[in-house]
Amino acid sequence: MDRQEKFTIALLTIVAVMVGIGTNFPTAKTLKSKCFPCPNEPKESPEGKVAKVQGLPETSPGGKSSNVMRVAIANFSANPSGLQADTAVSQQGLALQKAPKKASEQLALSNKWDSALEKATLAVELGKDTNASAETLAKAQSLWEEAIELLRQIPKDADLGKKSATKIEQYKGNLASIEYRLETAQSDFLQPIAQRSGLSSKVKITICHLHSRRCRRLRGNERPRSVASLMKVPVAIALMHKLTTDKIRFDTPLYVDRGNFTEDASHIRVGQTYSLERLLTEMIALSSNIATNQLIDYLGWNYINRILQERGFQNTRIQYKVIGDKIWPRNPGFRANTSTADELTDMMLAIYNREHLGDEVLIRALERQYDRALGFAGLEGAQGKWLGEKTGQTSRVLGTTLAMNLFGETYVITVIDDGFYSEPSIRHFIEEIAEYIFRNGHI
Structure with a gap:
């Protein structure tokens, strides 16, 4: 018996013992009691040994399938080094291990999807009542947040990945709607303060905390009849975007056309x-009508409104130049300017949060506000510290949007009254709001 045959018999014996084939192969103990090899034992070819093994019954006494042994032995015969056999067995084992794991993962993701849909369905039901209480709206808000979080746990490359991404965007919109309604429901303290201050029943009010963006509002999403010179804030935002994006120097000269x-x-x-x-500062600090009209020509209607649209302001549009008492500028426009207390407040929040390049320049301009008869005067005897402001007034409307600091926390307040307004009423309201925040510690 040559060395190769000895090696073959030894390996087959070890494999047989490991899989529990038992009596069909000699055990290690039996081998010890016999000569190896015996002098008188007839030689048997490796093919014969393999044939014997392949004649094993389907199931061995050890309970293991002999089919696995046949595969292993056949692989060994073709490759005595054992590399192919090891690879084949390993691949089969990995496949068997991965199959149930993958099925389990898919089931877990499917459960997350189903749970998210269930929470969303319940949130929709809670939000159907237009007069829902703050408690009910808070529960709906929580459900939308939980549904979104569940969907975020589904990988993008999973079977439900694309559907989950679409649902997340949809649910974000629903969450924003519920959050707005919840903030409005929690703003019931504004109405009595507005009434005591002498503001009209048409007044639009939005108050927000700078960093958390937690807001309280009274008709904050309604458009007033006019936004007056408050429209100069969105013009300033569009101008600063152009200067910083196109890398235009702030000291770039601009000729003021006589037609403006x-x-x-x-x-x-x-x-x-x-x-x-200089034109920007005069427009904000001194409310220059001429500077505003020239900057509108410089930027163009389409550019201004495109930037506002890109920043998410759906109700703010600049479509008309500023007109004094009697003299109209050339090419005055085609439709009234629009905005809301909500969106003007959002603009001020972005500025004072310094979310865009050039916001420091806008803050300095707001600090230099010449008209201090509204917000500044209202805070003189109150706890808050005035930071900056833009006012606006026509025969139809009086309004202001300002930033104030109260014990290290910054708030933005926008008040627009297009009813029977008066300067003392707005001053009194701002003073009372500052006192309310001081007493309660928040809005």
């Missing part, structure tokens, strides 16, 4: 050249 003349209390004169930063 109208009544104006600022230092800007037509037929002269000023830097872009």
Whole structure:
């Protein structure tokens, strides 16, 4: 018996013992009691040994399938080194292990999907009542948040990945709607303060905490009849976007066309050249009508409104220049300017949170506000510290949007009254709001 045959018999014996085939192969103990190899034992070819093994019954006494042994032995015969046999057995084992694991993972993801849909369905039911209480709306808010979190746990490359991503965007919109309704329901303290202050029943109010963006509002999403000079805030935002995006220097000169003349209390004169930063500052701090009209020409209606649209302001549109008492500028526009207390407050929050390049320049302009008869005056005898403001007034509306600091926390307040308004009423309201926050520690 040559060395290869000895090795073959030894390996087959070990494999047989390991899988529990038993009596069909000699055990290690039996081998010890015999000569190996015996002198008188007839030689048997490796093919004969394999044939004997392949004649094993389907199930061995040890309970293991002999089919597995046949595969292993056949692989060994073709590759005595054992590498192919090891690879084949390993691949079969891994496949058997992965199959139930994958099925379990898919089941878990399917359960997350179903649970998210169940929570969303319940949230929809809770939100159907237009007069739902703050408690009910808070529960609906929690359900939407839980549903979104469950969907986020489904990988993008999973079978439900694309559907989950679509649902997340849909649920985010539903969550925002519920959050808005909840904040409105929690704003019932505003109405009595507005009434005591003498504001009209048409007043629009939005108050937000700077960092948390927690807001309280009274008709904050309703458009007033006019936004007056408050429209200069969105024009300033569009201008700053252009300067920083296109890398235009703030000291770039701009000629003021004579066609943009109208009544104006600022230092800007037509037929002269000023830097872009000077025109911006005069527009905000001194509410220059001429500077505003020239900057509208510089930017263009489409550009201004595209930037506002991109930043998510759906109700704010600049479509008309500023007109003084009697004199109209050339190409005045085609439709009234629009905005809301909500969106003007959002603009101020972004500015004071310094979310965009150039916001520091806007903050400095707001700090230099010349008209201090509303927010600034309202906070003089109150706890809050005035940070900056933009006011607006026509014969139809009086309003302000301002930032104040109270014990290290910053708030933005926008008040627009297009009813029977008065400056003392707005001042009184701002003073009372500051006192309310001081007493309660929050809005």
